Amino acid sequence: MSGQDWRNVTVGGERTRVRVLADLDRDAPYLWPSVGEYPVYDDYLYHVMLEDEPRNKLFRDAIAQEAPGATVVELGCGPDLLWTLCAAEAGAARVFAADVNEDSAARAADLASTTAHDIRVFGGEATTLSLPEPADLCIAELVGNIGGAEGIDAVLADARRRHLKPGAATVPAAVGTRAAAVCLDDLLGGRYGVRPEYVDYVERLLDAAGGFFDLRFCVGNVDRSALRTTDALVEDLRLDEGVADFPSVRLDALGPGRVDGLLLWLNMRCAPGQPVLDSLDTVTNWLPVYVPFAEAFDLADGDVIDLECRAETVADDIHPDYAFTGALVRADGGRTPLAADSRYAGGPFRASRLHRALFESEPTAARRGSRGR
Numbered sequence: 010m011s012g013q014d015w016r017n018v019t020v021g022g023e024r025t026r027v028r029v030l031a032d033l034d035r036d037a038p039y040l041w042p043s044v045g046e047y048p049v050y051d052d053y054l055y056h057v058m059l060e061d062e063p064r065n066k067l068f069r070d071a072i073a074q075e076a077p078g079a080t081v082v083e084l085g086c087g088p089d090l091l092w093t094l095c096a097a098e099a100g101a102a103r104v105f106a107a108d109v110n111e112d113s114a115a116r117a118a119d120l121a122s123t124t125a126h127d128i129r130v131f132g133g134e135a136t137t138l139s140l141p142e143p144a145d146l147c148i149a150e151l152v153g154n155i156g157g158a159e160g161i162d163a164v165l166a167d168a169r170r171r172h173l174k175p176g177a178a179t180v181p182a183a184v185g186t187r188a189a190a191v192c193l194d195d196l197l198g199g200r201y202g203v204r205p206e207y208v209d210y211v212e213r214l215l216d217a218a219g220g221f222f223d224l225r226f227c228v229g230n231v232d233r234s235a236l237r238t239t240d241a242l243v244e245d246l247r248l249d250e251g252v253a254d255f256p257s258v259r260l261d262a263l264g265p266g267r268v269d270g271l272l273l274w275l276n277m278r279c280a281p282g283q284p285v286l287d288s289l290d291t292v293t294n295w296l297p298v299y300v301p302f303a304e305a306f307d308l309a310d311g312d313v314i315d316l317e318c319r320a321e322t323v324a325d326d327i328h329p330d331y332a333f334t335g336a337l338v339r340a341d342g343g344r345t346p347l348a349a350d351s352r353y354a355g356g357p358f359r360a361s362r363l364h365r366a367l368f369e370s371e372p373t374a375a376r377r378g379s380r381g382r
């Protein structure tokens with residue numbers, strides 16, 4: 010097919026090829042690997058966040074409301090110290106900032122030293138950090154494409170135990186994930202592949218995850234017209250209250266149509282009373298995630314999908330794997346079991362139709378000097 014090609018992906022001494030599409034229209038739906046969960050942040054990714062004005066406005070407004078007079082800790086501050094500086098400028102008494110990425114932490118420390126504010130920057134994982142004193146406010150932009158995927162629930166649970174005063178505020182205050190059924194095959198017009206410039210992120214993500222597995226993909230340039238069922242909240246992290254809830258939901262068919270997976274997207278509230286950022290309705294750096302069902306099927310009027318979501322931190326006690334189980338319930342009462350999962354790391358490779366369409370074969374030992382096309 011024209012415009013479709015393969016590129017090598019080499020991870021841990023093994024190699025396969027990923028399909029690329031060099032001729033995708035700017036506005037066409039496209040696949041993007043969900044990278045925010047992994048230590049692969051670079052200047053491009055930080056720049057995309059820096060330019061995300063819908064996100065930035067909500068963080069700025071929440072911090073202006075919560076920071077005056079407070080001792081603040083920012084977990085995951087990045088090299089630009091966006092929210093740490095925002096808190097200091099809003100009148101925080103002092104700010105502690107941390108980032109697991111040592112290069113980002115070093116750049117943040119350099120930046121802090123050029124200001125007159127009381128800011129201390131620490132390098133390292135938030136859950137191993139020791140603070141000189143407890144904080145009144147915790148800022149953590151550890152928000153995933155699936156809201157909890159970057160580990161915000163585990164990191165803030167630890168922060169509440171070790172870093173925060175009782176009743177401390179958090180920004181964001183709540184992170185939720187909504188779900189509905191979609192047909193990716195229809196959205197992509199049957200053309201599977203990633204843009205050539207994304208191949209490097211696929212390789213770095215798999216490397217960070219420890220090897221080939223069915224990595225999480227987002228779908229850009231989609232909106233509510235993609236949905237084939239009603240939608241519902243499946244992950245509800247009320248971070249300011251320390252509550253994590255995964256409600257059982259019912260998704261009603263919107264009419265007859267084919268379905269091959271779930272679309273999951275972010276709903277985030279930075280402070281109580283603030284508007285919710287919905288990543289399906291907003292142009293933002295967060296993109297909806299596609300999770301394939303084992304088989305595609307046709308929905309008819311009156312059909313319902315019953316769905317339960319579970320999140321388990323298997324790989325590192327921070328980043329969850331998501332599992333969705335339930336049933337397609339036909340209008341006549343007939344039930345067909347459904348299952349889908351979206352892992353942080355590990356598990357099978359090319360087990361799903363999506364991953365078999367994207368990756369050429371099981372990986373084999375890479376020959377020396379065989380990187381590249």
Ligand SMILES: C[S@@+](CC[C@H](N)C(=O)[O-])C[C@H]1O[C@@H](n2cnc3c(N)ncnc32)[C@H](O)[C@@H]1O
Nearest residue numbers: 058084085086087107108109110133134135150
């Ligand atoms: C989504 S970026 C946010 C950067 C910046 N705060 C902003 O909002 O633009 C997340 C940052 O948190 C860092 N990070 C991710 N998980 C972390 C953890 N568990 N502990 C400390 N830093 C973490 C990453 O290295 C990255 O710099």
